[in-house]
Amino acid sequence: MRGRPREFDPDDAIESAMGVFWTSGYHATSLPELLEATNLSRGSLYAAFGDKHGLFLRALDRYIADSLTRLDADLDPHKDVLDGIRACLARYVERTSGAGAKRGCLIVATAMELGSQDVEVEQRIRRFFKAMEARLMTALERAKSERRLADGVEPSTAARLIMCLLEGMRVVSKTNADRGSSQAVVQALLDRFAK
Amino acid sequence: MRGRPREFDPDDAIESAMGVFWTSGYHATSLPELLEATNLSRGSLYAAFGDKHGLFLRALDRYIADSLTRLDADLDPHKDVLDGIRACLARYVERTSGAGAKRGCLIVATAMELGSQDVEVEQRIRRFFKAMEARLMTALERAKSERRLADGVEPSTAARLIMCLLEGMRVVSKTNADRGSSQAVVQALLDRFAK
DNA sequence: CAATTTGACGACCATTTGGTCTAAAAATGC
DNA sequence: GCATTTTTAGACCAAATGGTCGTCAAATTG
Numbered sequence: 014m015r016g017r018p019r020e021f022d023p024d025d026a027i028e029s030a031m032g033v034f035w036t037s038g039y040h041a042t043s044l045p046e047l048l049e050a051t052n053l054s055r056g057s058l059y060a061a062f063g064d065k066h067g068l069f070l071r072a073l074d075r076y077i078a079d080s081l082t083r084l085d086a087d088l089d090p091h092k093d094v095l096d097g098i099r100a101c102l103a104r105y106v107e108r109t110s111g112a113g114a115k116r117g118c119l120i121v122a123t124a125m126e127l128g129s130q131d132v133e134v135e136q137r138i139r140r141f142f143k144a145m146e147a148r149l150m151t152a153l154e155r156a157k158s159e160r161r162l163a164d165g166v167e168p169s170t171a172a173r174l175i176m177c178l179l180e181g182m183r184v185v186s187k188t189n190a191d192r193g194s195s196q197a198v199v200q201a202l203l204d205r206f207a208k
Numbered sequence: 209m210r211g212r213p214r215e216f217d218p219d220d221a222i223e224s225a226m227g228v229f230w231t232s233g234y235h236a237t238s239l240p241e242l243l244e245a246t247n248l249s250r251g252s253l254y255a256a257f258g259d260k261h262g263l264f265l266r267a268l269d270r271y272i273a274d275s276l277t278r279l280d281a282d283l284d285p286h287k288d289v290l291d292g293i294r295a296c297l298a299r300y301v302e303r304t305s306g307a308g309a310k311r312g313c314l315i316v317a318t319a320m321e322l323g324s325q326d327v328e329v330e331q332r333i334r335r336f337f338k339a340m341e342a343r344l345m346t347a348l349e350r351a352k353s354e355r356r357l358a359d360g361v362e363p364s365t366a367a368r369l370i371m372c373l374l375e376g377m378r379v380v381s382k383t384n385a386d387r388g389s390s391q392a393v394v395q396a397l398l399d400r401f402a403k
Numbered sequence: 404c405a406a407t408t409t410g411a412c413g414a415c416c417a418t419t420t421g422g423t424c425t426a427a428a429a430a431t432g433c
Numbered sequence: 434g435c436a437t438t439t440t441t442a443g444a445c446c447a448a449a450t451g452g453t454c455g456t457c458a459a460a461t462t463g
Contacts, residue, residue: 037325040233115324117323121379122320124379124383125316125321125379126317126320128383129312135383138382138383139384169392171396173380174373177380178376181372181373181377184319188319188324194365194368197362198369201365201366
């Protein structure tokens with residue numbers, strides 16, 4: 014006997030919850046808000062995800078997976094390397110302009126809010142940054158081998174620099190969004206590091 | 209009649225409160241924690257600062273003022289420009305290494321936690337970033353006029369870039385602190401932008 | 404010294420928090 | 434159609450939240 018099947022789609026619930034956490038952060042998000050966003054009853058939510066923290070981890074994992082998927086799409090090894098890097102930078106310019114800018118980034122917000130207090134979260138954030146850095150480095154190494162990097166540019170250092178720059182843009186644009194200057198910044202970066 | 213004078217020093221209380229907010233963030237800091245840190249009773253705290261939010265604003269103002277003071281000290285117009293910029297970058301390398309790294313930055317954390325929901329906070333954060341960017345730009349313009357900047361580097365764009373990079377380093381180093389790579393990143397920056 | 408102003412303290416309060424549990428309903432397999 | 438299983442809804446709970454208020458002591462001033 015299988016019993017009654019679940020009425021909601023857990024993936025949809027995670028997606029909705031992710032939206033709330035993204036907008037408000039972990040502590041500022043209350044259970045009632047999550048219930049309304051997911052259209053779940055308290056009982057269903059707890060049965061499916063354990064507790065608020067568990068649901069948050071699922072939402073964070075989703076956000077991280079989406080981010081890395083986009084990164085991989087941009088840095089596709091079959092494309093021209095510099096085009097890939099440009100696409101990646103352009104994506105961040107978009108995300109740090111307009112309405113999206115004010116929403117910020119769930120990873121950055123979580124890193125600052127829980128990064129040093131919640132080991133499970135810390136692990137996930139650390140892995141994300143490692144993964145992002147590694148992907149950038151791989152792309153930059155390919156660019157270097159194709160002699161598309163400016164002389165003296167070291168892929169590992171440049172990868173770290175680009176990652177910090179992009180995440181910093183998300184911080185600053187939370188309150189000082191300005192498409193023009195984001196654009197100019199990534200252009201300056203390309204001017205200095207590529208050839 | 210003047211009445212009984214206050215027993216505690218409000219500045220000390222703000223300093224202590226700042227420490228707690230810095231470590232835990234706004235929402236995660238409870239009143240009892242603030243009372244213990246400041247050695248104040250509930251009544252005294254509310255009489256002196258209005259409420260938790262008011263105290264937070266005072267603490268944030270303090271943190272911002274301290275940051276700008278340090279920045280001005282580093283970028284002292286009487287010093288050699290590049291030395292000043294180097295000092296500024298070196299300070300961020302320090303702050304993104306060791307124990308300080310895990311503590312993060314109250315401004316960055318606040319920008320992400322409350323930046324788009326609390327107008328009073330948003331205003332302060334925006335002003336800080338504007339001020340930081342302006343100071344960096346002034347220094348870079350001076351460097352440019354002394355022909356110490358690499359060809360084609362625009363002070364305004366470079367200022368924004370450096371600010372984003374430095375704040376991004378604080379984000380990443382919350383979970384992935386690594387003195388060596390911070391050091392390498394700022395060195396790469398100098399190599400590319402100064403001459 | 405006396406009067407008065409004021410600060411400190413902590414009991415107190417309503418609200419909200421995250422989390423549990425029960426009872427009814429619904430879908431399944433026989 | 435029945436028995437079983439699982440979901441659902443929401444009443445319920447203890448604890449913690451931010452915030453208020455009355456009492457008492459202390460310090461200043463005339």
